Amino acid sequence: MTNPTWRVTTARLRLDPVSWADLADLVALKTDPRAFALMLGGVRTRERAAEELAEDIGLWGRHGYGIWTVRGLNTGNFIGMTGLAARPDGRGIALRFALWPEVRGAGLAREAGGAALRYGHDQARLPRIVAVARADNFASRTVLGAIGMVEVEGFVRDDVPMLLYQSVIRRDGR
Structure with missing residues (x-):
């Protein structure tokens, strides 16, 4: 049973903490190169997606x-x-998002990512949240900028230029 305060709703979306009931949906998403090829670690096997689900449930x-x-x-x-x-x-607690290609372009990644970012700062009390995008992934970079994250660093991973974004909330009122 998950804590009901962990659910987030927006104007168009419902965000629920992952559970074992989500296994089939998450396996489908994570094994599809259209949705997951650009994610850290790339497309997953069914077994790896299930392992990640167990890890993600434990995070909550x-x-x-x-x-x-x-x-x-x-x-x-x-x-x-x-x-x-x-x-x-080790770069920090990171915002992640991956949506089916069929729903892209409607602002849903911005809506979901923005809700997760606000939750991280407001409910989880995380002062700094990062996100990483490939330098050539303009869609993800646009989402990160639109939700207020700022590009702070570039680095190379597996010969691919990457960009680190962050959102920082100061708790001391300054």
């Missing part, structure tokens, strides 16, 4: 934040995922 219990499924508010249709998780390279 340990930290009170993690990965959400993204569903249409009125339809309940699964359209992707978003959330917050520690980056394996």
